[in-house]
Amino acid sequence: MVSNVVSSIEVQLRDALGDRVSAAPELLESARTDRSGQVSDGPPAAFVSARSIADVQTTLRIANEHRIPVVPRGAGTGLAGGAIAGRGEIVLSTLEMNRILEVNADDELAVVEPGIINDDLNRVLAPRGLWFAPDPASKAISTIGGNIATNAGGLLCAKYGVTRESVLGLKVVRADGRLLTLGHRTVKGVTGLDLTALMIGSEGTLGVIVEATLKLRALPSGAASTIGAYFDTVEQAARASAVITASRLRPAAMELIGQSALRGIGDYLGQDLGDRGSYLLVQMDGAAAAAEADAAVAIIRSLGGDAELSSDPEIAERLFAIRRSFHPAMSARGTVLIEDVAVPRSQLPAMFQAIGEIERRYGMTIPTVAHAGDGNLHPNFIFEGSEVPPEVWAAADELFLACLRLGGTLTGEHGVGLLKKRWLGDELGEEQLELQRQIKGVFDPHGILNPGKVF
Amino acid sequence: MVSNVVSSIEVQLRDALGDRVSAAPELLESARTDRSGQVSDGPPAAFVSARSIADVQTTLRIANEHRIPVVPRGAGTGLAGGAIAGRGEIVLSTLEMNRILEVNADDELAVVEPGIINDDLNRVLAPRGLWFAPDPASKAISTIGGNIATNAGGLLCAKYGVTRESVLGLKVVRADGRLLTLGHRTVKGVTGLDLTALMIGSEGTLGVIVEATLKLRALPSGAASTIGAYFDTVEQAARASAVITASRLRPAAMELIGQSALRGIGDYLGQDLGDRGSYLLVQMDGAAAAAEADAAVAIIRSLGGDAELSSDPEIAERLFAIRRSFHPAMSARGTVLIEDVAVPRSQLPAMFQAIGEIERRYGMTIPTVAHAGDGNLHPNFIFEGSEVPPEVWAAADELFLACLRLGGTLTGEHGVGLLKKRWLGDELGEEQLELQRQIKGVFDPHGILNPGKVF
Numbered sequence: 001m002v003s004n005v006v007s008s009i010e011v012q013l014r015d016a017l018g019d020r021v022s023a024a025p026e027l028l029e030s031a032r033t034d035r036s037g038q039v040s041d042g043p044p045a046a047f048v049s050a051r052s053i054a055d056v057q058t059t060l061r062i063a064n065e066h067r068i069p070v071v072p073r074g075a076g077t078g079l080a081g082g083a084i085a086g087r088g089e090i091v092l093s094t095l096e097m098n099r100i101l102e103v104n105a106d107d108e109l110a111v112v113e114p115g116i117i118n119d120d121l122n123r124v125l126a127p128r129g130l131w132f133a134p135d136p137a138s139k140a141i142s143t144i145g146g147n148i149a150t151n152a153g154g155l156l157c158a159k160y161g162v163t164r165e166s167v168l169g170l171k172v173v174r175a176d177g178r179l180l181t182l183g184h185r186t187v188k189g190v191t192g193l194d195l196t197a198l199m200i201g202s203e204g205t206l207g208v209i210v211e212a213t214l215k216l217r218a219l220p221s222g223a224a225s226t227i228g229a230y231f232d233t234v235e236q237a238a239r240a241s242a243v244i245t246a247s248r249l250r251p252a253a254m255e256l257i258g259q260s261a262l263r264g265i266g267d268y269l270g271q272d273l274g275d276r277g278s279y280l281l282v283q284m285d286g287a288a289a290a291a292e293a294d295a296a297v298a299i300i301r302s303l304g305g306d307a308e309l310s311s312d313p314e315i316a317e318r319l320f321a322i323r324r325s326f327h328p329a330m331s332a333r334g335t336v337l338i339e340d341v342a343v344p345r346s347q348l349p350a351m352f353q354a355i356g357e358i359e360r361r362y363g364m365t366i367p368t369v370a371h372a373g374d375g376n377l378h379p380n381f382i383f384e385g386s387e388v389p390p391e392v393w394a395a396a397d398e399l400f401l402a403c404l405r406l407g408g409t410l411t412g413e414h415g416v417g418l419l420k421k422r423w424l425g426d427e428l429g430e431e432q433l434e435l436q437r438q439i440k441g442v443f444d445p446h447g448i449l450n451p452g453k454v455f
Numbered sequence: 456m457v458s459n460v461v462s463s464i465e466v467q468l469r470d471a472l473g474d475r476v477s478a479a480p481e482l483l484e485s486a487r488t489d490r491s492g493q494v495s496d497g498p499p500a501a502f503v504s505a506r507s508i509a510d511v512q513t514t515l516r517i518a519n520e521h522r523i524p525v526v527p528r529g530a531g532t533g534l535a536g537g538a539i540a541g542r543g544e545i546v547l548s549t550l551e552m553n554r555i556l557e558v559n560a561d562d563e564l565a566v567v568e569p570g571i572i573n574d575d576l577n578r579v580l581a582p583r584g585l586w587f588a589p590d591p592a593s594k595a596i597s598t599i600g601g602n603i604a605t606n607a608g609g610l611l612c613a614k615y616g617v618t619r620e621s622v623l624g625l626k627v628v629r630a631d632g633r634l635l636t637l638g639h640r641t642v643k644g645v646t647g648l649d650l651t652a653l654m655i656g657s658e659g660t661l662g663v664i665v666e667a668t669l670k671l672r673a674l675p676s677g678a679a680s681t682i683g684a685y686f687d688t689v690e691q692a693a694r695a696s697a698v699i700t701a702s703r704l705r706p707a708a709m710e711l712i713g714q715s716a717l718r719g720i721g722d723y724l725g726q727d728l729g730d731r732g733s734y735l736l737v738q739m740d741g742a743a744a745a746a747e748a749d750a751a752v753a754i755i756r757s758l759g760g761d762a763e764l765s766s767d768p769e770i771a772e773r774l775f776a777i778r779r780s781f782h783p784a785m786s787a788r789g790t791v792l793i794e795d796v797a798v799p800r801s802q803l804p805a806m807f808q809a810i811g812e813i814e815r816r817y818g819m820t821i822p823t824v825a826h827a828g829d830g831n832l833h834p835n836f837i838f839e840g841s842e843v844p845p846e847v848w849a850a851a852d853e854l855f856l857a858c859l860r861l862g863g864t865l866t867g868e869h870g871v872g873l874l875k876k877r878w879l880g881d882e883l884g885e886e887q888l889e890l891q892r893q894i895k896g897v898f899d900p901h902g903i904l905n906p907g908k909v910f
Contacts, residue, residue, distance in 0.1 A: 106801035181884070190605060428646060
């Protein structure tokens, strides 16, 4: 019965959309997972590769009529399971909608389709001295649509803001296939409720983003100054990062690597970092970069750090390589569950301490890196096999509660998806969660958009 | 009958809230208007001066039970009629809730009650090297709660963003009196739908803001550099401002004054500005201020501007005084209707041209200033008496449509309130307006919150 409905849906989609619809087993299989490592209960019914807004509208009209769930998907690089499609669902991919429709240098804006890769856009903008600032670590492989759907963060947020601050307007297809045009081409605009902001970070639960008007920035001028510094303990490094911020310096990036993470990176790179307690990477850009970097080095040294400073791009690349090797180093050790808590910056040392206690209590290592400038930590859990073991969930649970106690949030930049759902009520409370569900109901009365995610 | 319900409401409120409730005629009368010049149909039933969150909750519980409209109000400095209370309504003032609850320098945040005046907060923050960046022109008299309720803009938005970019979290009392805690104390956070952003700019239609967690910035370092420049025509000045932005300079403030506005200011100040076509004020701050100002002066001179540059605060004050005298100069001439359109920056010359054409066609002057850095224009209509004459509305109507044709928006920073309601559908379209009404319905099912405003 279910299978009849499902196959009839595929036929209807194919009648309307032709070769944009596929049921190729490997394609369906690929949509069962994303970079979170979660895998759905079974293959979806159909994979639609939309090439136009009209394709997205047609897909949603048919799906809505038959009450078939639709999972919007970009490059599938999400870390929370937000784009995973399960049995009988329709995958609606906007990856092929990847054109840049307009770059307006005078108004410092670009209009793009959702499937364009973040780095690809910036490669086009750079020769014009412009830049789309949001820089999730996945920027080489993730789409702008996905960045918007998760309100993606990254390394530069303390200085340049999260994705929400760089989106002026959106075109969104609603659950019933109607097209909504939200926001402005202007820097300011307060006409009615800010539905653009509401859509950003809604993880495919309110509508499908089919076009975005992006706010661009001038590329920072001059050479960046980069600092790499080793400390004996992560608490010292966390203190140095806190003092740098409190001194009103504003690094473009400030990354902190804890001890067990650093040891893993050393093994991976074949470098002996075993006796180093922590690594702090700081990058200053803009007109005052050199002076700000000098001030940061003075702070680092006064707090016991062993700092190297350079404005030479090659040396900077070497200093960055330590940080960049973190994810490959962890993946080389087993299956990785990447967590994503955020705490007020001043609580960074306390959060590292809490992680240390959980490590000791559970007898496991939890290699952790942090975007120290904004208090966003990524504790990693590493295990064998594809299922997250119960003791890892138990340790993660303690970690989330410690983060909430410190005034933090469950997810700084990855989103809720499937992975954080069960803790959502702990942070929002039942009343707010119910309000959020009601808002979802206004956009999607039949609940066909990414059901089971977030709420 | 109505009057019985009304007086019984006042009695119930007084039973619950004692001396926080007033029906003093002059107080009720004062709430019939704001700085828009609009006046409501009659005096409200009661004026509640809340001193605590509990007071706000009690007021809304009683009002919701009896389906009596509630008009949230701060300092009443709004320019769109959003805080005007009419016959039988309850005014809910949060002006006395004006404490600073916390300033956390390490986390660069402050927690405040909604009634604090923008300037008063910044006076407390300045000695710590911190700053709440949103700076509506009304900052000496407007509250943070009102700034948030309207997503207030100001002079510095192109560089420092609008109010939305400086609010991390909110406490909001819902229509039924329940308290909602929204957002984070962290720089990043993507747990569920971004209801904080939805609340910002909602003009009292979704809930009453009772506490805000604000994102602070480091005060810009060093001396600011200020430029005042006269041009023969407003088109020249608009072009200069566009080239300054396109050169990737980023002024803190860039203000443009059109010819009839400049003539009025000259009359008001007793200066002969009659032969000057336009005035452009540019202020650079931060580490590169001096170099950026030199570059801007070169652009201004190459485009025919007569520029004076100084980093002396006294001279800067004199250069600023021209701009600051605009509103008093206009008010001295009659009743003023201040409009608030915004266009993409590149369309600033075209918008000034459109205003010029409307001036000629209607045989009226429309003195205009613009926040040129972000394309936000304030065309002023000046008339006798308290009623806006039909020909002024007709001219304003043409002005709005010209703005929309240029890709702009009806209101850059003042909000919709009563004043822009009739044009809302022109910009949003009926479908989006209906969606917005449905969201409003989720927050306020009985429609008691600021009814008749915005929607």
